[in-house]
Amino acid sequence: MRSVRKYGTVLRISLENAFAYRSTAVGGLLFYSLFIFVFFNLWRAIYQGGEVAGYSLTQMVWYLCITELIVFACRSSVFAQMNEDVKSGNISYQLNRPYHYVLYQFFNALGGMTFNLFLYGALAIVLGLVMVGPIPGFRLHNLPFILLSGVLGMVINFFLLMTLGLTAFRxxxxxxxxxxxxxxxxMLGMFIPVEFLPPWLQGIARWLPFSYVAWAPGRLFVAFSWDFFWQVIPVQLAWAGVAVSLAFVMYNFGIRGLQAHGG
Amino acid sequence: MGALKDLGKTLRLIGLYFKVNLASAMEYRGSFWLQAFGMALSNGSFVFFWWIAFQQIGGSIGGYDFKDVMFIWAVTSSAFGAANIFFANMNGITRIIINGELDTFLLQPKDVLISLLCAKTSLGAWGDLGYGVILMALTQGPSKMAWGMFIAGVIVGGLLMTAVAVTAHSLTFYFGDAALIGGMVQEFVLNFSLYPVGIYRGFVRVLMYTVIPAFFMVHLPLKLVRDFSWSGLIALLGVCIVYCSFAYWFFYRGLKKYESGNLVITRI
Structure with a gap:
């Protein structure tokens, strides 16, 4: 219980920080809008009529709004932070603190990611509606399941980035x-849906974790089906488990070789 | 004659800064190659995006075929690389003004803006520059016109990118922190340069011909490759001279408003 309260406090503080730095948020919103605007124009030119790989223009624009939303919401400095902590030796100051370093970093980033998800989410809805109108056949009651896929995508992304950052130990x-x-x-989901890839590459992409960060929730948002949901959620859960485990293994492996010399 | 002498002096100063910066970068060869490789790899992934896009629809997108898109990517990438190799401080002008670090440059016996812009280089920018050259070699073949316009586009594009950044960041002298505007302007420049001009309409087109002159950085050189005209080439050089002169004037006009913070720093 104490542990839950401890990480809950870390989450609360990071959420307060996210609210405090409003100018960063405004800058991010502008960049997000620019990306969506550019790609809206590009896909409008590509879609001279009909569908491409089963996606209509409306679905494609909403797909981009959602995949960009996940990538923008996922934005955290975790890779740079790991690098900085390991290379500067700051990590040694964190070892004797009453929390686990990996969990602390996650909850510390979670506040910002939650804030971003709501902030960019609101903008994504406005931009999508203004540019192409609502998605035909979209059902609001599917949203919690889409959100679950989005959160799993963010977890996969965060812990894979953390693992890569922790390679700085070696x-x-x-x-x-x-x-x-x-x-x-x-390339395997954010800009282009997996269905657009050549068949041989689709086969590979569906086995790798990268598409499950943005493609799975994006596809669920624009063309929800229970078949697809039950197809991707177990894979996302599996990759989330692998990513979290990898981060812990990499941390434990790295910390074993750490030498601290006063200072 | 005097103007030519001044230009010669400025080019010599830029050359000297370049030599010093390159020597300093070469002290960290591993980091240099890794950053350059990382940047080239990062850019290269977009070839894949365009390949998929053209595979899906065939024909052209916004009036450009695959080869045309590769040309604008090559010019934009190399122009961006060249600008950041020679003038990497262009994106840090706001920070330098706000922190009061401009004092160091004011004390130097050479042109303040040139010294400020050239005082830093970007290692990753070599990757951008090299990527553009490789992309040209792989997609445009030995066409003399394509290579000529590529070189013209890199020089004009690099100078215009720098001039746009200088103008945007100089707003700090007039209205306070313009870092966000500077960052946004750079994104606009890149996004308007990297995608076919035909995908944009109305007001954005007007922007591309004026405030953010992306049309002159890459799209006009491409037009000249397809159908060369001397008037087009003169327009390209004319816009570059006018915009760069304006940026120079705008910076110095703003500089008169600068107040020193008496910050003591050392440049090594």
Missing amino acids: LEENTAFYFLYQKLVF
Whole structure:
């Protein structure tokens, strides 16, 4: 119980921080709007008529609003923070504090991510409605299930980024991993739905975690079906489990080799 | 004659800064190559996006085919890289003004704006520059016109990107912190340059020809590759000279409003 209260306090403080830095939020909203506007124009030009890979223009624009929402909401400095803590040695100051480092980082980022989810979510709805109107056949009562998929996507993303950040324990320079990971998430789901990929690549993408960050919730939002829901949720749960475990393993492995010298 | 002499002096100063910055970057070779490689990889992933997009629809998007899109990506990437290799401080002008770090540059016996812009380089920018060249080689072949316009686009585009950033960040002298505007303007420049001009309509088109002159950075060079005209080339160079002169004037006009914070810092 005390543990729950402890991490609850960390979450509350990070949420208060998110509310305090309003100018950062305004900047983010502007960038989000710009991206959606550019891609709306691009997809409008691509869709000269009919559907592409089963998506109508309306679905495609809403798909982008949702996938960008997840990526923007997921934005946290976890990779940079891990790198900084490990390379500067700050992590040694956190070892004797009454919390687990990995859980602290997660709850510390959760406040900002929750704040972003609601903030960008409101903007996504406004932009989607203004640009293409409502999605035909959308049912509000499906929203909690879509939200569950979105949250799982955010968990997968956060802990995979944390794992990559923690490679700093063993590698001096690990930024290339970050670039690679980011682009895989972008290209296997955020910018392009998996259905747009060539069949051979679709097969590979459906086995990898990257598509389950943005594609799964995006697809559920624009074309909800229980078949698809039961198809992706177990995979998302499995990848979330793998990502969390990897972060803990990487932390425990790294901390074993840590040497602190006063100061 | 005097103007040419001044231009020669300015180019020599930029060259000297470049040499010093490059030597400093080479002290950390591993980091240099990794950042350059990371940036090239990051850009390269977008080729995949366009390949998928053109596979899905065939034909053209906004009046551009795959080869055209690769040309504007190559020019934008290399122009952005060149601008950030030579003038990396362009995105830090607001921070430098607000922190009072401009004093250091005011004391130097050379042009303040040039010294300020050239005082920093970006390692990752080499990746952007190299990526554009590789993309050109892979998608445009040996066409002399394409390569000529690529070089013209990189020089004009790089200068215009810098001029736009200088203008936006100089607003700090007039209205206070313009970091957000500076960041937004850069995003606008990139997004208007990286996508076919035909996808934009109305007011955005007007912006692309005026405040954010993305049309002149990449789309006009592409037009000249397809159908060269001397008037087009003169327009390209004319817009570059006018915009850069305006940015220079706007910065110095704003500089008169600058008040020193008496910050003591050391530049090594």
